[in-house]
Amino acid sequence: MNQNNDTNIKCPNSEHANNVKIVCFNESCKADRLQCIECIQNGIHITHLQHQQDLLFLFEHISDIEKQCEDLIIDLNKQMDMAYEQFYLLIGGIRSKYQKSKQQFLNLDSKQMNYFFAESIKFKSFEQTNFILIQQSIKDFQDSIVKLLSDLKLSELNYNQISNQDIDKSEELYKKGYKLYWDDDNYKEAIKIFDQSLIFNPKNCNSLYCKADSLRMLGQYNEAIVWADKALKVDSKDCDSLYCKAASLKMLGQYNEAIIWADEALKVDPKHCSSLFTKSDSLRLLKMFKQSMEVIEQSLKINPNHFDSLWAKGKCLQDQNQYQEALIYYKKALMINPNHEWTRDRKDECLKAINQK
Template identity: 55%
Template sequence: MNQCEDIIVKCPNPEHTKNVKQVCFDESCKEQRLYCHECIKIGMHVTHHQHQEELPFLFEHISRIEKESDDLINRINKQMDLIYNDFFLLIGGIRSKYQISKQQLLNLNFQQINSFLSQSIHFKQFELTIEKLLQELIKEFQDQIKKLQKDLNLFALDYDQISKSNIEKSEELYEIGYKLYWNDDKYEEAIQIFDQALDFNSKHQLSLWCKAESLKMLGQYHDAIVWADKALQVDLKHCSSLRTKADSLRGLNQYNESIVWADKALQVDPKNCSSLSTKAESLRMLGQYNEAIIWADKALQVDPKHCNSLFTKAASLRMLDKYNEAIIWADKALQVDPKHCNSLFTKGDSLRYLKKFKEAMEVIEQSLKINPNHFDSLRIKGECLHDQKQYQQALIFYDKALEINSNHQCTQNKKNECLKAIQNK
């Protein structure tokens, strides 16, 4: 409060020599809301004394309105999240109903194949119906939003008139933060610098994006999405922000949503390798392995040494029981990054399926030397020992894996099989 009392604001009336002492909060008042004692003497605000406050109260009011507007924004965001959730469920339903690989088709019985064919034959009718309905609903929603913006006069004033010196300072700070993010992997320190840049220019898009990207690298995916959205408010077509949001959604296991935002990034830049890779990996996690390989190949056309895309292709081939091919592509990933645990796990598990247990164990051990808590490597080491009927040893690694992810049902089932085998000895 003392700091507020020290603030000096000149009266808006140029003929007055006194400083502002009071503020009017009467809703119907049409006069200048900031005024001095000379204003009072000429009769301003005399009809509504009950709505007058001392100048320091203005700053309390500003803080309260900021909090209330943030609360409103959060409530609106929650409402939009409900719409997004329904939207993504719809997309996921369309994808699972109408997109099927050759391998998946061959695994269906005749009744299931007949059902799929019947549904797919009527796809055009469904497509026309849903597109017409969505266009009508979206137009109505957009019209209401535009009306609300007009009624509230949201864009009548621009409070963000940023000085040239502030713009330059935010640019300088961004460059410092970006170096910490890109060269040094110091994400927390980078975020602190980006916050300083945003104090000078709250709409500095690159600082907004790179803060989001740094949060993503720290595994703080929800916060990353919040800041990516702020960057996208400045430019809806900023490819890096779209990619960061897509990758963060993938990190939250929201794979259908991730694909939607990766596609938005690819509309801006069809050859954005990271977005292609994110889409490929999301498709893999949805079990659409052939499609995942197609998109991984597109990423690899842009960058043949893109490690994550090489891994995605290897892992997809493994899930399609193409173990020799999976090993080839895992090796390609490991040529780029010899310490890529997911690729080591993929290679080790493929060797296990080929019953090359000694080689499999060697590769898995490599992974666990790099990361002793790598979940997939721990569980696959357990399975490799299990396959060789080394049940007691297998249990050790199943337990280690379950300490990391106690809800992994497949590993729990394998552990139960192992216990049963020991009892039956």
């Protein structure tokens, strides 16, 4: 507390020349809460003297409220993350049950075909009933948020703009987190730093994207999509965030959706190899091998040493029983990253298949 002994705050009453000495903590008080000696002499807060405190308590209060506010924000974010996770599970479930390409349908056995066809006939009924239910739930939620925003009375505040100092601090923390994320592969610690960065500037797109991609690298794909979406609200053309969302959707088995978002990234940067790889691998997983090969060739034409594209081409060839050709690309990939266990295993599978012929 002693660190604030020399703090000088001018009295809110412009007619008073003295600095603030006492603060009022009475919740119902309508008068200025910051008081100088002259205010005290005028007896403005005489009815609730028990709620008057020394100026030093103001800074303790500000620190406590800052922590409580951040705890509330963290809890609210957790609730939204859970809601987003359930939402994407719902989307994935609907897609898994009702959306299949002709090739996917033909890959089913006859019982599965019959079940899928029978359920697809009921789709319209499912859509009509559940869309209305979800639409009303979302509207109720939006109405609640509108009311809460109104209760906050943000339009009456004149201190709610992000200062240049906060922006600079946010950027400083982002750079610290980026080193942990990019140089050290320490994603959990990086996320903690990105969260600190976002306290100072919630619209720091770099911190939002890097948090999203750190979550993706930790295998938390639904959460990664939530934060990629937050980054895209700040900058809808951020290529890295678009790619992160596409890659996460692919890992969740939502291949058609992944292709859509990879294409969005490629509209921004047609030479973005990671997005080309994600699109190609999603096409492969849909057993659309010809299209997959065409896309991965684009990536390797841009960067012949793009690691993910090399093993992805190998896997596409392997899935088509072209084991000799697949080996070529697995070997190229392993020259870049000799310790990539997944690629080594696929290479061994190809060698075993060749030897069995």
